[in-house]
Amino acid sequence: MVKFFENLRAKVRNGARISDVEALELFQSNDLLAIGELAALANRRQNGDRVYFNVNRHINYSNICVNRCTFCAFCKGEGDAGSYTLALNDVLAKAAEAAAAGATEIHMVGGLHPDLPFDFYLEMLASIKADNPALHIKAFTAVEIDYFARITGQSVEAVIDELKKAGLESLPGGGAEIFAEEVREQICPEKISGKRWLEVTEKVHRAGLKSNATMLFGHLESHEDRIDHLGRLRRLQDRTGGFQSFIPLAFQPDNTRVPGAKGVGGVDALKTLAISRVYLDNFRHVKAYWVMLGLKIAQVALAFGVNDLDGTVVEEKIGHDAGADSPQAMSKEQIVELIRKAGRIPVERDTLYRELRVY
Amino acid sequence: MLERIAGKISRGAGINRAEALRLLTETDLLAVGRLADGIRRKRHPHNRVTFVVDRNVNYSNVCVSKCKFCAFYRNDGDADAYLLDSEAIHGKIRELVEHGGTQLLMQGGLHPTLTIDWFEELFRGIKARFPQVQIHSLSPAEVIHVARLSGLPMPECLKRLRAAGLDSVPGGGAEVLVDEVRREISPNKIGWRDWAGVMEEAHAQGMRTTATMMFGSKETPADIVEHLFRVREIQEKTGGFTAFIPWTFQPSNTELGGTTATGVEYLKVLALSRIVLDNVENIQASWVTQGAGMAQVALFFGANDLGGTMLEENVVAAAGCSFRMSIEEIIDLARGGGFIPAKRNTLYEILEEY
Numbered sequence: 001m002v003k004f005f006e007n008l009r010a011k012v013r014n015g016a017r018i019s020d021v022e023a024l025e026l027f028q029s030n031d032l033l034a035i036g037e038l039a040a041l042a043n044r045r046q047n048g049d050r051v052y053f054n055v056n057r058h059i060n061y062s063n064i065c066v067n068r069c070t071f072c073a074f075c076k077g078e079g080d081a082g083s084y085t086l087a088l089n090d091v092l093a094k095a096a097e098a099a100a101a102g103a104t105e106i107h108m109v110g111g112l113h114p115d116l117p118f119d120f121y122l123e124m125l126a127s128i129k130a131d132n133p134a135l136h137i138k139a140f141t142a143v144e145i146d147y148f149a150r151i152t153g154q155s156v157e158a159v160i161d162e163l164k165k166a167g168l169e170s171l172p173g174g175g176a177e178i179f180a181e182e183v184r185e186q187i188c189p190e191k192i193s194g195k196r197w198l199e200v201t202e203k204v205h206r207a208g209l210k211s212n213a214t215m216l217f218g219h220l221e222s223h224e225d226r227i228d229h230l231g232r233l234r235r236l237q238d239r240t241g242g243f244q245s246f247i248p249l250a251f252q253p254d255n256t257r258v259p260g261a262k263g264v265g266g267v268d269a270l271k272t273l274a275i276s277r278v279y280l281d282n283f284r285h286v287k288a289y290w291v292m293l294g295l296k297i298a299q300v301a302l303a304f305g306v307n308d309l310d311g312t313v314v315e316e317k318i319g320h321d322a323g324a325d326s327p328q329a330m331s332k333e334q335i336v337e338l339i340r341k342a343g344r345i346p347v348e349r350d351t352l353y354r355e356l357r358v359y
Numbered sequence: 360m361l362e363r364i365a366g367k368i369s370r371g372a373g374i375n376r377a378e379a380l381r382l383l384t385e386t387d388l389l390a391v392g393r394l395a396d397g398i399r400r401k402r403h404p405h406n407r408v409t410f411v412v413d414r415n416v417n418y419s420n421v422c423v424s425k426c427k428f429c430a431f432y433r434n435d436g437d438a439d440a441y442l443l444d445s446e447a448i449h450g451k452i453r454e455l456v457e458h459g460g461t462q463l464l465m466q467g468g469l470h471p472t473l474t475i476d477w478f479e480e481l482f483r484g485i486k487a488r489f490p491q492v493q494i495h496s497l498s499p500a501e502v503i504h505v506a507r508l509s510g511l512p513m514p515e516c517l518k519r520l521r522a523a524g525l526d527s528v529p530g531g532g533a534e535v536l537v538d539e540v541r542r543e544i545s546p547n548k549i550g551w552r553d554w555a556g557v558m559e560e561a562h563a564q565g566m567r568t569t570a571t572m573m574f575g576s577k578e579t580p581a582d583i584v585e586h587l588f589r590v591r592e593i594q595e596k597t598g599g600f601t602a603f604i605p606w607t608f609q610p611s612n613t614e615l616g617g618t619t620a621t622g623v624e625y626l627k628v629l630a631l632s633r634i635v636l637d638n639v640e641n642i643q644a645s646w647v648t649q650g651a652g653m654a655q656v657a658l659f660f661g662a663n664d665l666g667g668t669m670l671e672e673n674v675v676a677a678a679g680c681s682f683r684m685s686i687e688e689i690i691d692l693a694r695g696g697g698f699i700p701a702k703r704n705t706l707y708e709i710l711e712e713y
Contacts, residue, residue, distance in 0.1 A: 030697035032659045033396055036389050265695040266652030267659070296622030296653045303388040303623065342623045343387070 005034045008278070012042045017281055020227050026275045027223035032267055039274035039305025046284055047307040050358075051339045052349040055332055056105035056138075056311035057098035061086045061124065065111025067143075069188035071177070071219055073255035073321040075111050085113065092127055098314065099132045102332070105311065105351045107172055108139035112147045118159070121148065122166040129167030136351040137167050141175035142200035142211075146192050156200055160207045170351055171204055173212030173247060179232050180225035187219055187258060194229075198236055205242025210352060212287070213243050217272055218251035218264030226272065230279045237282045244353060245285035245308055248272050250292045255321060266297050270304045277305030285353065291326050295338065302342040309335055361390060368394055368634065373591070379584045379635050388623055388630075395630035395661030398637065403663045407712070408693035409641070409703040412686060413462035413495075413667035414455040417674065418443050418481075422468020424500065426545035428534070428576050430612035430678040432468050442470070445484050452489050455670055459686075462667060462705045464529055465496035466674075475509040475519055482524035493705040494524050498532035499557035500549050514560050521564060527705055528561045530569035530604065535578045536586045543577045544615060555593050562599025567706060570600050570639075574628055575607040575620030583628060587635040594638045601707055602641035602664060605632050606648045611679025622653055626660045633661025641707055646684060647675050651692055658696045664707075665689055 004025065011018055018026075026035055062085040065075035076083035086094075095106055106128060125137055140148075140163070148159045160168075178184055179194025192200070204211055213233050217226055237243045250264035264272075277286045287308035290298035298309060314329040332348070336359045339346035346359040364378050374382075382391050400406075419442040422432035433440040443451075452463060463485070467473075482494060497505070497520065506516035517525075534541060536551040561568050570590045574583055594600050605628050607620045620628070625645075633642045644662035646654035647669065654665060668686050684692070686702075690713050693700035700713040 032656075032696075033389055033392050040389060262691070264652075265692065266654070266656040267696045269652065270656060294650065294652060296625070296649060297656070299622045300388075300626060300653070300656060337618075338621055341621045 001029070001031065005031070005038065008038055009041065012038060012045070012278060015045070015281065018279055020231055023227045023230065023275055023279050024223055026278070027226070027271065032271060035271055035274045035278075036304040039277040040303060042278050042281070043286070043305040043307050049343075049345045050307065050347045051302055051342070051344045052285065052308045052347050052353065053332075053335045053339070054105055054311040054349050054351065055101070055103045056107050056351075057094065057101075057103050057314040059086070059091055059094050059106055059108045060110055061091055061108060062110040062113050062116070064113050066114050067112055067188065067190040069177075069191060070257040071187050071216060071251060071261075073252070078114055085116070088124060088127060091124055092131055095128045095132055095135060099135050101314075103135065103312070103314075104356070105136045105138055107311070107313075108137065109141060109144070109172060109174055112144065118148050118152045118162075122162060125163065125166035125168055136169050138170045138172050138351050139168055140171060141173070142171070142197045142204065143175035143192055145171075145204065146196060146200050156203050157207065160204055160209070164207060164209065168209070170209050170244075171201075171211035173214045173243075173245075176214045176229070176233075177216045178219075178221045178225055179229045180221060183219075183221045183225055187216075194232065198232055201242070202236060202240055205240035210242055210244050212245045212247055213283075214247045214249050215276075216249045216251055218268065219258045219261045227279070230276060234280055234282060237280070241282075243283055245287045246276055246280050246283045247287040247289050247310075248276055249289060252292060269293055269297055270301060273301050273306055274304040290330070294326050295330075299338045299342050302339065302344055309339065311335075361386060365394060368398065368637075371637070373637055374634060376584050376588055379587065379631060380581060382634065383580045383584060383627060383631050388627055391627055391630045391634070392660045395633035396659055398633050399642070399661050399663055402640070406697075406699055407701045407709070408658055408663060408665060408696070408698040409701045409707065409709070410665040410686075410689050410693075411462045411667045411703050411705060412455075412458060412460040412670075413464050414451060414460055414670035415667075415672045415674070416443070416448055416451050416463060416465045417467055418448060418465055419467035419470050419473070420673075421470050423471055424469045424545065424547045426534075426548055427614040428544050428573065428608050428610075429674075430609070431674040435471055442473075445481055448481065449484070449488060451671065452485060452492060456489055456492065458670055460668075460670060461491065461710070462493050462495050464667065465494065466498055466501065466529065466531060469500060469504040473505070473508070475505055475511060475516060478505060478520060479523040482520065486524035493526045495527045495529055495705050496525060498529055499554045500532040502528070502557050503549050503553055513557060514564075517557070517560055517564060517566075521566060525566070527566050527601075528557070528568040530558070530571040530600070533571045533586070533590075534573045535576075535582050536572070536589045537578065537582045540576075540578045540582050551589065555589065558593055558599065559597055562597035567599055567601045569602045569604055569643075571604045571606065572628075572632075573606055573608055575624070576615055576617075583631070584635075587632060591636055591638060594636070598638070600639050601705075602643050603632055603636050603639045604643040604645065604666065605629055606645040609648060609675055609678035613678055622649070625649055625653065626657060629657055629662060630660040646692075647672060651684060651688065655692050655696045658693070658698060664703075665693065
């Protein structure tokens with residue numbers, strides 16, 4: 001085992017890739033600290049001591065969704081108690097509030113709504129942008145893009161083009177869940193396949209938009225499934241270079257319908273973040289999404305190869321509906337403090353990772 | 360620097376205060392974790408992670424100490440002030456026994472009128488009904504308070520409590536064992552020497568105790584280091600501490616308010632505890648203040664014990680922190696970290712492996 005880690009350290013130091021077999025061995029290892037050291041080394045090569053965050057706001061414009069993913073506690077059917085769709089004015093009010101509070105980004109995702117026309121989304125983008133030209137709009141997953149293509153009968157390329165013209169500037173990377181077909185069939189049978197997610201994302205990148213990539217872990221998937229997921233992302237990134245950050249999302253089991261799933265332990269969360277950092281050598285950033293991980297583990301993750309703490313968020317609904325016990329929002333000062341107390345340099349960034357301010 | 364410290368540790372030599380301070384303030388989290396994990400694995404090579412099935416019974420929330428970090432205490436006469444009668448306490452212990460519990464952690468406040476007779480009667484009544492339960496109760500501050508109220512010297516008070524059924528003393532109320540800090544956060548509570556005095560006396564009488572530290576309020580890193588060395592020095596004299604338990608101040612609903620230690624700071628202090636307290640067998644992770652996820656990670660930063668399952672916990676919950684865990688969840692937590700879960704008693708004797 002000592003030799004194994006020595007070899008991997010040499011690989012990381014030389015910028016060489018680790019294989020799927022090596023990644024599996026890392027997942028099977030109990031040496032959490034050695035895995036963390038490897039990831040810290042990989043991260044330091046790319047990012048030094050800098051840890052990024054942004055000031056953003058989430059707007060979940062609707063929770064009505066025709067997909068019935070079993071891991072999701074957010075979605076509702078049309079007419080269900082608790083279902084909602086925000087009026088355009090409400091969306092604009094939230095965006096204006098965010099801009100006034102110093103946000104540089106709107107993170108906007110919803111469900112696959114059965115009735116809203118494609119124009120609704122275009123108008124939403126264009127109106128936000130008209131009111132707040134400086135706000136970056138990061139919105140819609142590949143799943144939604146595919147859905148827009150289906151409801152309009154247009155090609156994915158045409159849909160992306162229209163969204164872009166209306167003001168869309170990047171994609172957040174959700175909907176990836178886990179690509180492996182067998183598990184995907186169990187947790188989100190109605191959702192587009194992993195293959196399709198990757199196809200749509202490739203088209204997004206080809207259209208000149210950056211995106212992130214996520215992985216939902218800690219439900220029914222095996223270690224092999226996680227590595228398969230990372231492998232497909234690494235290969236796509238080799239082709240497009242369009243991914244900015246990788247965001248492993250720890251599954252939150254409350255109010256969901258995944259049989260037997262218990263959620264993610266602290267050790268598994270850190271291991272998964274760290275192994276992702278080591279494996280995805282062509283991703284610049286690995287993000288600890290504190291909404292799902294909790295503030296403490298997210299901060300500790302900074303010692304395990306993570307270099308991004310996401311943003312101030314404000315009014316997150318999806319993770320919290322599934323029982324996440326993190327706060328609804330963080331102030332910029334709180335994030336800066338968390339990063340400092342981890343012994344690192346806090347850097348506020350914009351969505352495209354341009355540095356706005358070093359603290 | 361790190362190499363020299365690592366060398367000392369591998370030779371089994373203790374590190375000094377200056378080295379401890381450098382580990383705490385200038386050393387990378389994983390590097391400190393490595394040192395602590397090495398010591399933990401050497402000391403507990405069986406790969407076990409232990410826990411005790413226990414219940415916190417807070418016999419009263421009336422307390423004259425009024426510590427500024429505490430959200431639990433009430434004044435006598437407050438609408439929600441209470442004192443449990445023996446029947447209520449027996450009922451709670453019965454539930455503990457039904458859940459396979461072995462440890463009763465009974466603490467209250469510094470009550471203005473309860474003298475030693477009340478406690479003697481209570482302990483005797485418990486022992487008569489539940490001889491299998493270990494009474495792990497009354498922090499040093501309570502012992503001294505009861506002694507004063509009863510007009511007894513502290514050693515005599517302890518002797519009588521022990522004769523009535525007290526098995527061991529929990530290490531609460533240590534807060535930070537530096538009087539400058541205590542004056543700020545708990546001005547009416549005993550000073551560090553009194554805390555040490557009760558522990559040394561308990562050890563001399565043959566009782567085992569634990570030691571705690573509550574950090575994340577007003578102390579400096581040097582105060583944390585001082586605390587650890589004071590515990591180590593007591594342990595050198597007596598050998599009576601079974602475990603050390605660092606936890607973090609919980610600010611909600613307290614007079615002190617403000618913020619507390621972050622996750623990284625918790626793990627660093629925990630790891631440093633394992634390194635400095637090379638003469639204390641067990642280091643506890645605090646899932647009550649850190650949550651299950653962090654407690655599992657803590658097992659790689661020096662902790663080998665998960666404390667109690669806490670059928671009931673009121674003090675930390677009053678400060679806005681209410682993590683709960685079942686025995687099954689604790690077992691899962693230890694297994695998920697790659698360890699063998701084991702149920703223990705108060706003296707850290709293994710009762711069952713899972």
